[in-house]
Amino acid sequence: MQAVFEAYLRCRKVTTDSRACGPGTLFFALRGPSFNGNDFARDALAQGCVLAVVDAPSLKGVDGCYWVPDVLEALQELATWYRRQSGVQVVGITGSNGKTTTKELLAQVLARKYRVWFTQGNLNNHIGVPLTLLAMPPDTEVAVVEMGANHVGEIAALCQIAQPDCGLITNVGKAHLEGFGSFEGVKKAKGELYAFLNEGLRTIFVNAGNPHLKAMLGVHYNRALKYGEGEDSLLRVSAVTAEPFLRFSWQMEGACGLQRVETRLSGRYNLENALAAIMVGLHFKVPFEDIKIALESYAPANHRSQVVNTGRNQVLLDAYNANPSSMAAALAHFAGLDHPRKQVVLGGMKELGQDSLAEHLKLLALLQELALSACWLVGLEFKDLLPEEEGWLWFADAAAVAAYLREHPVKDALVLVKGSRANRLETLMGGL
Structure with a gap:
C-alpha cells in the first residue's frame, strides 16, 4: 500500500467514479451489485488519473494500476492511515x-x-x-x-x-x-x-x-x-x-x-x-x-426543517427523511402551532419491515388524537388505511398529489409536508 499512500499525498484527490478522473486523481475501482469499477480502470488512466487501485486479476501488472486483494478495504485502509497521520x-x-x-x-x-x-x-x-x-x-x-x-x-x-x-x-x-x-x-x-x-x-x-x-x-x-x-x-x-x-x-x-x-x-x-x-x-x-x-x-436546507413562504401558503418542509419518532415529533410540534387553517401532507415511512403496518396505524391514531383533520396521505403504505372522515385523502404518489393541487389549490394555510425521501414530497412545493 505504500505506493497508494505516496500517490495520495501527491494528489490528495480520490474518486470512485471514473467519469471524474481528471489529471491528478487517485481512482479506486469499487464493485457494486450492478457495476465493476475494474472495467473502467483503463478509462480512468486515459483521463489522467495518477493511479488506479484495482482488484481484478486481469489488471495485475497493467501500467498505472495498483493491484490489491480488495479495493474497498484498500480505500478504508488509506482513510484510516491518513486520519492517524493528520x-x-x-x-x-x-x-x-x-x-x-x-x-x-x-x-x-x-x-x-x-x-x-x-x-x-x-x-x-x-x-x-x-x-x-x-x-x-x-x-x-x-x-x-x-x-x-x-x-x-x-x-x-x-x-x-x-x-x-x-x-x-x-x-x-x-x-x-x-x-x-x-x-x-x-x-x-x-x-x-x-x-x-x-x-x-x-x-x-x-x-x-x-x-x-x-x-x-x-x-x-x-x-x-x-x-x-x-x-x-x-x-x-x-x-x-x-x-x-x-x-x-x-x-x-x-x-x-x-x-x-x-x-x-x-x-x-x-x-x-x-x-x-x-x-x-x-x-x-x-x-x-x-x-x-x-x-x-444557520439556515436549514435540502428539505429539512425548512419554513417556506410560497406566496400562497406557509409550508413546514421536512421531506428529507421520516420514521415513527421523527413523524411523532413533527406532528406534535405542528399541532401546537396557532393557525386557523392547517393542512398535513404525509408520505409513507420506509424500511420498517414487518412493523410497517403497525407503525402506520399508530401514526393515523396520532393524527386523530391531535385532531389534525385535513390530512393527505401519500404512498402505498397508507393504501386501505384511510379513515372515513371528511378532510382525509389518499394518493398513490407525489405526482397524484400535484395533479390534485392543480384542480384544488390550497391557499392561506399552514402546511406540514413530511415523509421519507423516496416519496419526493419536495416536488409539491411548486403547487403549494
Whole structure:
C-alpha cells in the first residue's frame, strides 16, 4: 500500500467514479451489485488519473494500476492511515434522527474558531466515511464525521476507520427496522459508537433528557458531558418557544450567564440538535458570542426543517427523511402551532419491515388524537388505511398529489409536508 499512500499525498484527490478522473486523481475501482469499477480502470488512466487501485486479476501488472486483494478495504485502509497521520480532532455523530442537522450545526459552531471539515451530503457509510476523511484539506483542525448504518456492526466498523476522539448519538428511534430487526437492534447498533469511545475513555456528549441514551451508557453516563433538559444536565435550557422558529435561553453551569438564541430552525424537536452543538462548542472552547452567531446564522436546507413562504401558503418542509419518532415529533410540534387553517401532507415511512403496518396505524391514531383533520396521505403504505372522515385523502404518489393541487389549490394555510425521501414530497412545493 505504500505506493497508494505516496500517490495520495501527491494528489490528495480520490474518486470512485471514473467519469471524474481528471489529471491528478487517485481512482479506486469499487464493485457494486450492478457495476465493476475494474472495467473502467483503463478509462480512468486515459483521463489522467495518477493511479488506479484495482482488484481484478486481469489488471495485475497493467501500467498505472495498483493491484490489491480488495479495493474497498484498500480505500478504508488509506482513510484510516491518513486520519492517524493528520492529527485532526474527529467528532463522530450517529443517531436515528437529526444527524445531518446536528452535523451542520456543529460544523458551523466549530468553524468560528477552527478550520473545519465535515461530512458532505449523505457520505456517511462504509464508502462515504473514507471519502470524507480523504477529502479533508491538509490544514483541517477538526472534522465532524457523520456515521450512518442500517445493520448491526456497521457503526463499529466506521469507528475503526474514523477513530473519533469524541462523539454523540443524537437519539435512537424506530428507523431502518428492516435491517436492525427491532428497536433493541437499533440501540445495539447506535451504541457501538459509545462502546468505541468508552474503550479509550474518550469524550462522550449525551442528551441528559433521553432515558434510552442514559441506559445505553450505563456506568459511563456519569463521566459524559451532559446537555439537554435532564435534571443533571450541565447545560441548562429555558424559555423555549417555536412559533414556528426555535428560540431558547441556555446557561452552562459555572461558566456563563444566561444566553439567548433565536434560530431559523422550525420545531421544538430541533432543540436537542442545537444544544448538542452548544455543548460540543463549549468543549472546544468556542466563545459564547461565536456560538450564538453560528446558531442564528444557520439556515436549514435540502428539505429539512425548512419554513417556506410560497406566496400562497406557509409550508413546514421536512421531506428529507421520516420514521415513527421523527413523524411523532413533527406532528406534535405542528399541532401546537396557532393557525386557523392547517393542512398535513404525509408520505409513507420506509424500511420498517414487518412493523410497517403497525407503525402506520399508530401514526393515523396520532393524527386523530391531535385532531389534525385535513390530512393527505401519500404512498402505498397508507393504501386501505384511510379513515372515513371528511378532510382525509389518499394518493398513490407525489405526482397524484400535484395533479390534485392543480384542480384544488390550497391557499392561506399552514402546511406540514413530511415523509421519507423516496416519496419526493419536495416536488409539491411548486403547487403549494
